[in-house]
Amino acid sequence: MDFGPSDEPVALKILIAGGFGVGKTTLVGAISEIRPLRTEEVLSDRGIGIDDVDGVEGKTTTTVAMDFGRITIREGLVVYLFGTPGQERFWFMWDELSYGALGAVVLADTRRLTDCFPSIDYFEQRGTPFIVAVNCFDGADRHEAEEVRVALDLDVDVPVLLCDVRRRVSAKTVLVTLVEHSLRVLTASQS
Amino acid sequence: MTRWMDEDAGPIVRPYALIGGRTRSSGDKLDLVAMVTSTRGAPPGGFVPSPEQERILVMVTTPTSVADVASDLNLPLGVVKVLLGDLQDHKLISIGRASASERILKEVINGLRAL
Numbered sequence: 140m141d142f143g144p145s146d147e148p149v150a151l152k153i154l155i156a157g158g159f160g161v162g163k164t165t166l167v168g169a170i171s172e173i174r175p176l177r178t179e180e181v182l183s184d185r186g187i188g189i190d191d192v193d194g195v196e197g198k199t200t201t202t203v204a205m206d207f208g209r210i211t212i213r214e215g216l217v218v219y220l221f222g223t224p225g226q227e228r229f230w231f232m233w234d235e236l237s238y239g240a241l242g243a244v245v246l247a248d249t250r251r252l253t254d255c256f257p258s259i260d261y262f263e264q265r266g267t268p269f270i271v272a273v274n275c276f277d278g279a280d281r282h283e284a285e286e287v288r289v290a291l292d293l294d295v296d297v298p299v300l301l302c303d304v305r306r307r308v309s310a311k312t313v314l315v316t317l318v319e320h321s322l323r324v325l326t327a328s329q330s
Numbered sequence: 331m332t333r334w335m336d337e338d339a340g341p342i343v344r345p346y347a348l349i350g351g352r353t354r355s356s357g358d359k360l361d362l363v364a365m366v367t368s369t370r371g372a373p374p375g376g377f378v379p380s381p382e383q384e385r386i387l388v389m390v391t392t393p394t395s396v397a398d399v400a401s402d403l404n405l406p407l408g409v410v411k412v413l414l415g416d417l418q419d420h421k422l423i424s425i426g427r428a429s430a431s432e433r434i435l436k437e438v439i440n441g442l443r444a445l
Contacts, residue, residue: 148393149428150363151438170445176397177406207362207397212441216434219363219397239361241430307445315442322435329432 148215153317154236156223156262157246158254162274163222164206166246166304170311171208171220178205178232218314223258233261242268242321244313246304249273249282252290259291268324270298272313296323348382348405349412357415362407364427365393366414377420383413390423 155163167173208220221236223243237243243262247255255271262269273287284299293299298320302309349355368390373379379387386399394402400410417423430438 147426147428148365148367149430149434150365150395151430151434152361152363174398174401175404176401177404179406179408207401209398210442210445212438215393216437216441217395218438218442219395221362236362239363239427239429241435311442311445315439318435318439318442321430322432322439325430325432325435 148217150217150219152219152221152236152240153314154221154223154240154243154267155246156243156255156258156269158248158251158258161246161248161251161254162304163246166244166272166274166310166313167206167208167220167222169304169307169309170314171210171218173206173208176205176207178203237262237265237267240267242270242317242324244317245269245271247271247273247287247291248276249287250276252287255291259293268317268321270300270313270317270320272300272302272304272316274304275301348380349409352412355412355415356419357411357413360396360411360414360425361427362397363395364425365395366390366399367393367424367426369422369424371422373422374420377416379417379422380413383417383422386410386413386417387422393426396425 155166157163205222205224207222210218210220212218218241223236224232243258245255245258245262259269259271261267271287271291271293273282273284284301288295288297288299291299298316300313300316302313304310304313366386368387370391382403382405385403389399389402396407396410396414399414400407403410405413414423414425418425
């Protein structure tokens with residue numbers, strides 16, 4: 140990591156990952172200002188013969204919409220929250236999103252725990268600090284955080300916590316837990 | 331851009347027309363949270379910033395992230411990166427990416443707690 144002078148504006152990136160419908164957007168909305176972003180999707184083979192790219196062979200993308208969250212800590216210090224796209228065809232965006240990220244929150248739903256396996260594998264492989272936040276849906280069995288840790292085969296140093304992403308105070312605890320974890324990882328890498 | 335917009339149909343000018351059909355530029359590698367700042371320099375001879383680039387130059391008189399520039403312009407990220415790449419090539423903007431130090435992370439933790 141490089142260190143800028145103290146008056147240089149700093150923008151930090153946090154990823155919110157997890158399976159479809161687990162509450163990523165709800166979490167971002169509970170704690171930050173939501174901003175729209177248009178981005179591109181690589182045209183898949185399925186588009187051949189349907190999407191007319193004659194004469195514009197260089198164009199291999201089409202536009203998709205996504206949101207991001209912005210939390211201003213103070214002037215010159217802003218935290219951005221990016222939800223990772225759920226569908227497999229958007230995997231290409233993960234590398235761009237995770238580049239230089241401070242860390243990631245993997246949201247889990249105990250009724251569909253396997254949905255968060257791909258996210259955990261991805262961040263483990265990339266060495267991106269991450270925590271697992273178990274979103275406690277109404278009607279879902281309340282599992283202890285430790286049960287989830289065992290079920291997901293997580294390292295002992297990966298924080299696991301229960302949360303309700305609809306509640307601002309809970310969303311705040313999730314983010315604080317992640318940044319504290321990232322700070323520990325950063326400190327350990329420097330010692 | 332307003333006069334080129336049709337509320338129902340979306341933009342009449344396809345975004346890639348704004349950048350001459352290019353999808354590759356020196357802006358490709360720009361990170362979403364890289365900070366863009368105007369150098370307040372004069373455009374070099376032979377380079378005329380497009381209306382969108384003029385808007386960017388006004389926007390980034392205070393440092394602004396790539397994601398915020400794209401969001402404010404309501405243009406696709408890839409198009410914005412090409413526009414930014416051109417401005418950077420002509421030294422009209424500087425692009426920085428400060429990483430988090432221990433001090434900054436502690437400040438973020440305290441800031442989040444105080445929300």
